[in-house]
Amino acid sequence: MTITSKVLQKAGPQEPYKVVEIERRDPRADDVVIDIKAAGICHSDIHTIRNEWGEASFPLTVGHEIAGVVEAVGENVTKFKVGDRVGVGCMVNACMECEQCKNGMEQDCLKGNVGTYNSIDVDGTVTQGGYAQKVVVNENFVVTIPEGIDFDVAAPLLCAGITTYAPLSRWKVGEGDKVAVVGLGGLGHMGVQIAAAKGAEVTVLSRTTSKADDAAKLGAARTLATSEEGFFAEHHGEFDFILSTISAQYDLEAYLGLLKPHGVMSVVGLPPEAMPLHMNRLVGGAKVLTGSNIGGIAETQEMLDFCAEHGLGAVIEKIGVSDVDEAYDRVVAGDVRFRFVIDTATFEDAAVQ
Numbered sequence: 001m002t003i004t005s006k007v008l009q010k011a012g013p014q015e016p017y018k019v020v021e022i023e024r025r026d027p028r029a030d031d032v033v034i035d036i037k038a039a040g041i042c043h044s045d046i047h048t049i050r051n052e053w054g055e056a057s058f059p060l061t062v063g064h065e066i067a068g069v070v071e072a073v074g075e076n077v078t079k080f081k082v083g084d085r086v087g088v089g090c091m092v093n094a095c096m097e098c099e100q101c102k103n104g105m106e107q108d109c110l111k112g113n114v115g116t117y118n119s120i121d122v123d124g125t126v127t128q129g130g131y132a133q134k135v136v137v138n139e140n141f142v143v144t145i146p147e148g149i150d151f152d153v154a155a156p157l158l159c160a161g162i163t164t165y166a167p168l169s170r171w172k173v174g175e176g177d178k179v180a181v182v183g184l185g186g187l188g189h190m191g192v193q194i195a196a197a198k199g200a201e202v203t204v205l206s207r208t209t210s211k212a213d214d215a216a217k218l219g220a221a222r223t224l225a226t227s228e229e230g231f232f233a234e235h236h237g238e239f240d241f242i243l244s245t246i247s248a249q250y251d252l253e254a255y256l257g258l259l260k261p262h263g264v265m266s267v268v269g270l271p272p273e274a275m276p277l278h279m280n281r282l283v284g285g286a287k288v289l290t291g292s293n294i295g296g297i298a299e300t301q302e303m304l305d306f307c308a309e310h311g312l313g314a315v316i317e318k319i320g321v322s323d324v325d326e327a328y329d330r331v332v333a334g335d336v337r338f339r340f341v342i343d344t345a346t347f348e349d350a351a352v353q
Helices: 045-051 151-158 158-170 188-197 212-218 253-256 297-310 321-332
Strands: 005-007 019-025 031-040 067-075 086-087 090-094 134-138 177-181 200-208 224-225 239-242 259-267 286-290 316-319 339-345
Touching: 005 224, 005 286, 019 134, 031 086, 031 151, 045 321, 067 134, 067 151, 067 212, 086 321, 090 134, 090 177, 151 158, 151 297, 151 316, 158 188, 158 239, 158 297, 177 188, 188 239, 200 297, 239 297, 253 259, 297 339, 321 339
Parallel strands: 177 200, 177 239, 200 224, 239 259, 259 286, 316 339
Antiparallel strands: 005 019, 031 067, 031 134, 031 339, 067 086
């Protein structure tokens, strides 16, 4: 069974996106073939395909926020059937035998998980991501998108949603907790919604209050400008939990000072350079500084069910396949509220180049 698909692909980091046709790997007995309806654009896509995280394997199609419909299933598939609404996130396989995989933490597979793009697939080829019409994925790495969440607002949940849900869940953020979300971008806007839905009192921390109205609509009680004189002294020891979503450098020690004793700061953004830290910032007050990287498949399903229950979804700007290069520049400039999503129906009329 040969699966062909139009995809957006780059031949190199400086090349424009082109619509090309590729053959997906042959489906195996435990695989699901997905007709993609929407594909979110994550900043990780940009870092990868611009070689900002090391040399990528070109030609390459990225995209790990995938929502669509099951088109076909292998003979051994038991979890899905044709017509099911499904999603795929940042992984398409893992060893499933190590301690982490057995504990439902496939993202931490001790042998290394197989990324949705720029990774080595089960047949030895380089995985090609979700800026495409179709994808072939092992059934264990496919999740159900509940009814009530449209494909376009669901797609970003497969990365931005689980990236923010996982630490909030792991550290049991809930009713009455004072939570600060640092940054109100693709990740931050999901963190605000999820924390608020869990019953926390949410404050957005940003350099300015220009997004205060947006933050309030998402469930934040207030937005504070960190650039104001005396900010860190005024709000010292105020928060139970801080979720840092920004990828630029910042004064880590100053933000730790905003935590209450025994408070937790979880980092999900990836600043490009090391940031200094004196250990007394952690020892004093027994504070926790931790990181978090997406979540396992079961937890991703839990997140989707939570979002459906609470009516949550990404706030998006829908674009066509010809708009992605421009969208990348806008993401880097911070000019999107809050996630670009590719309408894959626009592949239909796009000429193969």
